[in-house]
Amino acid sequence: MAGRASGTESAPDDLVEVGRVVGPHGVRGWLKVQPYSTDAQALLRAPSWWFKTPDSGLDTGVSSLARAIGVRASRLHGGRFVVAQLEGIADRDAAEGLQGCTVWASRAAFPETGADEYYWVDLIGCDFYGESGGMPCFLGRVDEVLDNGAHAVLRVARGTLEGQGGFQPALDARGRAVHTFVPFVQAHVHRVDLAARRMDSDWPDDF
Template identity: 30%
Template structure:
């Protein structure tokens, strides 16, 4: 179980080379910034790593993680997500949000009717979408995370006010 004060900032895609280097997928807006958020932890917090950037790679970064010295050790970490303490992350402007802060928020329409709960945030290259789950609904609602479709995000109240397009 992850602690609420930790945020997922990357994932290990596997070994790179034979010296224990790993290919890292960074979830940061500026991928190289991930090294500034070290130490990075496994999701369960059982291991922590200092991170040293070695080179940019196609679809990722080549990094050395402390304590990982062989290709076999690096391969064993494939798929492991890396987390940092929330306090290590920069503060965001009022109109920007960490995905982790949106997941679990209640979503209501402009009339106050409950639409569901944010289960995930996706980005397939054309902007963010909120995946909203509602009991009794066969499919999740995918709502564009734009100012027009989501005029209000109130983290303190734990809710989002949405104005979904008519065709949703």
């Protein structure tokens, strides 16, 4: 895949964390990256990757990302990793300098999805509705998507809606967030409306 030269341009507003550098690959500066999704197309299609050091903290925002580096070539490796050659990273020592960094890509670089296909990052933050007595009811908000090997699983933070879409999380006796885990399969999740940030399912309210 052709890339762009490394740069110091401002970070775009639509950056998404898509993986982590696990180490160098070979002696010519290639990197080995662990994608966060089983579909690594977001990594493979992005012309530049942004790197954030592990000690910079995730709560500091994308403005703290170190820099963008153009991707000269990338490919799948071993079924679980992406290996890539980056602009200006010419030897193993330079590649080792990025080990442990998180990798970010612009959402605009993601390929279009097919019918009934979704990027996990787009599902996070959706309001999740189940059923109570045969009627739709708000259960909570999706805050993470997991992979159990067979299919994706939605982690739904339980809570209530208040005011203008405000979300009040439910807490247990120890003050910890309460979650429900729902298989992301058509048998349970019947409708996904990304524009409305809403998902409808048959998941029972008391589960």
